Amino acid sequence: MTGFLNTSVTRPDAAGKVTGQRAYPGDLVRPGMLHLKVVFAERPHARIRAIDTAAAMAHPGVVAVLTAEDVPSNGFGLIVPDQPVLCGEVVRCVGDRVALVAAETPDAAEAAARLVVIDYEDLPVISDPHAALQTDAPLLHLGWGTNIISEFAIRKGDTARAFAEADVIVEDEFSTTWQEHAFLQPEAGIAYVDEHERVIIETAGQWLHEDRRQIATMLQLPEERIVVRYAAVGGAFGGREDLSLQHLLALAAWKLRRTVAMNWSREESMIGHPKRHPVTIRSRWAARRDGTITAVEAHAVADGGAYASTSQEVIKVIALFASGTYEVPNITSTIVAAYTNNLPTGAFRGFGAPQAQFAAEIMITKLAHALGIDPLDMRRRNIYREGGTEPTQVTLPPGVSALPVLERCIAEAHTRMGHEPPAAPYLRRGIGIAAGIKNLGYSFGYPEQATAAVELYGDASINRAVVRVGAAEVGQGTHTALRQIAAEVLQVPFERIEMICDDSSAAPNAGSASASRLTLIAGRAVHDAARAALQQWHEEERPACATVQYRPPATTPLDPVTTAGRPNYAYGYASQAVEVEVHLLTGQVQVLRAISVHDVGRVINPQQVTGQIEGGVVQALGYALLEQFQMRDGYVTTPHFSSYLLPTTMDVPEIIPIALEHAEPLGPFGARGFAELPLVPFAPAVAIAVYNAIGVWLTRLPMTPERVLEAIKKQHTA
Amino acid sequence: MQVSITVNGKRYERNIDPRMLLVHFLREELGLTGTNIGCDTSQCGACTVHLNGKGVKSCTCLAVQVDGMDITTIEGLAQNGALHPMQEAFWELHGLQCGYCTPGMIMASTAYLATNPSPSEEEIRGSLEGNFCRCTGYQNIVAAIKSAAEKMQQEPVGV
Ligand code: FES
Ligand code: FES
Numbered sequence: 001m002t003g004f005l006n007t008s009v010t011r012p013d014a015a016g017k018v019t020g021q022r023a024y025p026g027d028l029v030r031p032g033m034l035h036l037k038v039v040f041a042e043r044p045h046a047r048i049r050a051i052d053t054a055a056a057m058a059h060p061g062v063v064a065v066l067t068a069e070d071v072p073s074n075g076f077g078l079i080v081p082d083q084p085v086l087c088g089e090v091v092r093c094v095g096d097r098v099a100l101v102a103a104e105t106p107d108a109a110e111a112a113a114r115l116v117v118i119d120y121e122d123l124p125v126i127s128d129p130h131a132a133l134q135t136d137a138p139l140l141h142l143g144w145g146t147n148i149i150s151e152f153a154i155r156k157g158d159t160a161r162a163f164a165e166a167d168v169i170v171e172d173e174f175s176t177t178w179q180e181h182a183f184l185q186p187e188a189g190i191a192y193v194d195e196h197e198r199v200i201i202e203t204a205g206q207w208l209h210e211d212r213r214q215i216a217t218m219l220q221l222p223e224e225r226i227v228v229r230y231a232a233v234g235g236a237f238g239g240r241e242d243l244s245l246q247h248l249l250a251l252a253a254w255k256l257r258r259t260v261a262m263n264w265s266r267e268e269s270m271i272g273h274p275k276r277h278p279v280t281i282r283s284r285w286a287a288r289r290d291g292t293i294t295a296v297e298a299h300a301v302a303d304g305g306a307y308a309s310t311s312q313e314v315i316k317v318i319a320l321f322a323s324g325t326y327e328v329p330n331i332t333s334t335i336v337a338a339y340t341n342n343l344p345t346g347a348f349r350g351f352g353a354p355q356a357q358f359a360a361e362i363m364i365t366k367l368a369h370a371l372g373i374d375p376l377d378m379r380r381r382n383i384y385r386e387g388g389t390e391p392t393q394v395t396l397p398p399g400v401s402a403l404p405v406l407e408r409c410i411a412e413a414h415t416r417m418g419h420e421p422p423a424a425p426y427l428r429r430g431i432g433i434a435a436g437i438k439n440l441g442y443s444f445g446y447p448e449q450a451t452a453a454v455e456l457y458g459d460a461s462i463n464r465a466v467v468r469v470g471a472a473e474v475g476q477g478t479h480t481a482l483r484q485i486a487a488e489v490l491q492v493p494f495e496r497i498e499m500i501c502d503d504s505s506a507a508p509n510a511g512s513a514s515a516s517r518l519t520l521i522a523g524r525a526v527h528d529a530a531r532a533a534l535q536q537w538h539e540e541e542r543p544a545c546a547t548v549q550y551r552p553p554a555t556t557p558l559d560p561v562t563t564a565g566r567p568n569y570a571y572g573y574a575s576q577a578v579e580v581e582v583h584l585l586t587g588q589v590q591v592l593r594a595i596s597v598h599d600v601g602r603v604i605n606p607q608q609v610t611g612q613i614e615g616g617v618v619q620a621l622g623y624a625l626l627e628q629f630q631m632r633d634g635y636v637t638t639p640h641f642s643s644y645l646l647p648t649t650m651d652v653p654e655i656i657p658i659a660l661e662h663a664e665p666l667g668p669f670g671a672r673g674f675a676e677l678p679l680v681p682f683a684p685a686v687a688i689a690v691y692n693a694i695g696v697w698l699t700r701l702p703m704t705p706e707r708v709l710e711a712i713k714k715q716h717t718a
Numbered sequence: 719m720q721v722s723i724t725v726n727g728k729r730y731e732r733n734i735d736p737r738m739l740l741v742h743f744l745r746e747e748l749g750l751t752g753t754n755i756g757c758d759t760s761q762c763g764a765c766t767v768h769l770n771g772k773g774v775k776s777c778t779c780l781a782v783q784v785d786g787m788d789i790t791t792i793e794g795l796a797q798n799g800a801l802h803p804m805q806e807a808f809w810e811l812h813g814l815q816c817g818y819c820t821p822g823m824i825m826a827s828t829a830y831l832a833t834n835p836s837p838s839e840e841e842i843r844g845s846l847e848g849n850f851c852r853c854t855g856y857q858n859i860v861a862a863i864k865s866a867a868e869k870m871q872q873e874p875v876g877v
Binding site for chain 2: 008011014016017183186610614616617619642652
């Protein structure tokens, strides 16, 4: 039989998606269900003096108004349960949920939600993380005792001495802003209690078993009593990693013993899930005359918003990648995430790596300029190589392909870019090239595993194979890729393999669809389970069944004194080149072409690889140039797509995706993850290209026309 | 209010709230959930359908405004069980990931091809400015439309 890898098997879910038959969570609403409506705080910080639900309850069609008192355990969160399910005492951001109305029709629920009277006493609003860290700042979480969500530091070598002995030092400050996931399908779902007294939630998400864990904790029920199922998920990008409405659906179904439904508007979605962290980074880099980087110092502050979400983990990634993809002997990298009254921040494709490397890639370029060295040669000299040492004083996991990836990108840029001059005297063109690194999988000792079960049915030959793996299909195509991996191991046609992935009671835990980890880790679990089942098949077991939990090499927290430790078990590497055209009169930056080179280890499905790269590049383009989620004094000023601009077809450049295959030692057939990487080097590549076009540095994201014009003006007056 | 609207070739008589949007009429009254809702400001295009053969965002008009008119939704595009070439092209050329934008993209592009049967890539891009996709980066969507247009030039189909 022929191979099932490196082939563009069309996705089995495409049929339903092109005909409108495939159900998204919002399509599950049926007549007779109760409709839920959240009463949001709509104010950034206040004490709740009283909640009066009488008028709402009296509204025709209203069945219940749930408040904090109705929640068995009123706190949730991926890492720390610091976020109230329904706020009873204090609201800390405009997205806080205060009450939940259940009514026979959506109109009644909406009307009644407006009748819930909440008596608030407004409290001082902290809208800036630096202000939150002042000693006299009011505490946002009294019990926590500080506005610091988490802090983290990495120290390697002797930075002070390295700076004292450096031939050249450069310094700068960078700032990035919130990014909104803007997955196209707003949060929605249904929930009910089944005949076995289990709470069933049908919705969208990124990790069945973690949703289940948090909901079970909230309801104080054993996990087996909670079943989470995913309908078709309309995009995620990290924005569905936190609970948004899944727990509210569960709560209402459990309390009211009715099937309940909720369908969020875009405006509700915008305030209902965390954003990418805004970060400020002060950087200082030192080098020797020959171009060897000798020291990196970075101090960063991240806005964690009102609740912890994954801040604690995101900031570790930022600190780790302060020195980018480069081996540096002396590093001091500190970061603190602060509570503010802004919307919480959490996971978003790249998980801190884009912010850190926006600074790092600009810094290495400036350092090269200061030395009079070609910035690409500077990268070649310092980039991670096999056997290199990480900032945390351990050897990089094997499979370091940063240099070949960079070289390919440089070569492609050379042939494809810079060959036409701009068409008008007020246009300037420039090319920028940047490298990037991102951990694959969970880091710093966070428990990492994926479990898969494979069952083989038939007699002489395998007629049917069933693969159970609780890995979320959020659009990226993971079910197709996992099925291809199973087909390749079993040498059974694709069509004979049934995938069971969307039900927490029927598929084992494969971890989240995040950290570019599913192809690598869930793929490896499927691979190993299929191999084990096949072994049994050859031993004449019928059906032949095997369950395998795959655990990659352990990572560790850092030593509190030396900050040494094993942060990650695998990395992905990328390099990107962009050619831009800057309009000197309007400040508009247009990306003309983008080359995105990725080491994917082994191509499972070329179409999907290309699709991930292209989609990622366009999100990165939005992050670099357009997307400016804004909050003022804790209020969102970009609540709709009319004010939060997303890239459209007209913004998209020519994209040249390139996949290299340097095998990842742990991956199934050598495959590794890469889906976050397009977000990593892109923004700095654009900043470098803009610098090469007009000679000014933009160190704030996004690089809007106003900021470009301002920078040009400053340059003229200087 | 009484309306009579033909959807996918079938006439529906309904008594509806005059404030009901067409998209809600399709999804809630008729149970045709293939037409998606992605925003509340008429920006995303996920809700695009054909109104008398023209592409419209069904969240921008009231159901009563289309009384007596002809609507085609994504569910009505396949003819006698055979997919429309545009549907085939989106499927085969990986013109979708999460698929939430797909019905709108397919309806917008089929309507556009009726006005411009062999568009350039530039023209295709221009015609989709009102349709967001957050997953694909648009490249394969444009490629799918181009390929469907070419196929339809060879074997025309009615929409
Ligand atoms: S739902 Fe977004 S344009 Fe209609
Ligand atoms: S495929 Fe997800 S929005 Fe287009």
